Amino acid sequence: MLLRWLVLILLLVNALFFGWTQGWLDDIVGLKARGDREPERMARQVHPEMITLLKPQDLQALQAKTCVEFGPVDSEAALLAAQAALLHAGIAASDMQAQQQNLPGVWAVVTAPLAPEMLARKEETIRRLNLGFEALPAGELKFLLLSRHDSEKAAAAALDTLEKRALKGLLVSRLQSPTKRHSLVLAQVEAGQAQGLRGLKDEALRAGFKSCATPPTAASAASAAR
Numbered sequence: 001m002l003l004r005w006l007v008l009i010l011l012l013v014n015a016l017f018f019g020w021t022q023g024w025l026d027d028i029v030g031l032k033a034r035g036d037r038e039p040e041r042m043a044r045q046v047h048p049e050m051i052t053l054l055k056p057q058d059l060q061a062l063q064a065k066t067c068v069e070f071g072p073v074d075s076e077a078a079l080l081a082a083q084a085a086l087l088h089a090g091i092a093a094s095d096m097q098a099q100q101q102n103l104p105g106v107w108a109v110v111t112a113p114l115a116p117e118m119l120a121r122k123e124e125t126i127r128r129l130n131l132g133f134e135a136l137p138a139g140e141l142k143f144l145l146l147s148r149h150d151s152e153k154a155a156a157a158a159l160d161t162l163e164k165r166a167l168k169g170l171l172v173s174r175l176q177s178p179t180k181r182h183s184l185v186l187a188q189v190e191a192g193q194a195q196g197l198r199g200l201k202d203e204a205l206r207a208g209f210k211s212c213a214t215p216p217t218a219a220s221a222a223s224a225a226r
Contacts (some may be wrong), residue, residue: 067212068194070205072101072181079182081204086184089200097185106176107155108148109162112169113141122169129165146170185212 070082083096114122119135119142126133126144133144146162149155155172162170189197198209 064191065188066191066194067185067187068189068197068209069183069185069212070197070209071183071207073183073207074179074181076182078204078207079184082184082207085200085202085204086186086197089197089202091186091189091197095186095188097187099183099185101181101183103179103181104150105152105174105178106148106150107152108173108175109146109155109159109170110136110173111144111146112171113138113143115141119144125167129167131162131167148175187212 070086071079073079073082079098083093083098086096087093111122122144123133123135126146131146133146135142136145147155147158149158152172152174159170159172186194186197194209
């Protein structure tokens with residue numbers, strides 16, 4: 001009797017083992033008979049034809065160091081937001097360098113605003129002196145812009161020269177105030193990582209990345225970690 005039970009148990013164990021090797025019991029025992037080689041994984045691939053193996057030279061190109069620059073942006077707040085976004089993306093603070101560019105203002109020699117009936121006469125006078133100009137709106141009136149300069153002093157000198165040529169009714173006007181532009185330079189990033197940075201969709205990074213125009217220098221760059 002005992003021998004009969006042993007035979008039945010052995011048959012049952014063998015049947016269970018056979019069922020497990022066929023994968024019938026995978027969902028029950030939680031241990032897959034075929035390990036990680038399930039054919040359904042291959043079936044779930046999306047566009048497998050797009051997967052390519054990198055050649056050694058391609059891998060080297062992705063690992064090559066390059067310099068990329070973010071910006072410029074107009075405010076320090078935008079710069080700080082970009083730094084925070086890059087930190088969140090895994091870029092170390094020590095790998096970022098903040099640069100600042102001081103842009104001069106724009107001053108111009110212009111006429112006083114002119115009514116339409118006076119505009120044509122002033123244009124004709126300027127043409128007789130072989131001077132160039134451009135018409136700019138000023139509400140319902142217009143004024144003529146004769147020259148642009150990067151300092152008020154230079155504009156004043158140009159105004160003086162024109163007045164000596166008997167051209168009256170001119171004045172110096174500031175078209176744009178001096179501004180500061182901020183950039184972030186990442187001097188040593190892998191080419192593959194640089195591609196990833198260009199693909200970031202964070203709103204704080206909307207100014208985008210480009211290749212560095214000139215390598216950063218200690219005199220012109222300050223560490224963003226400060």
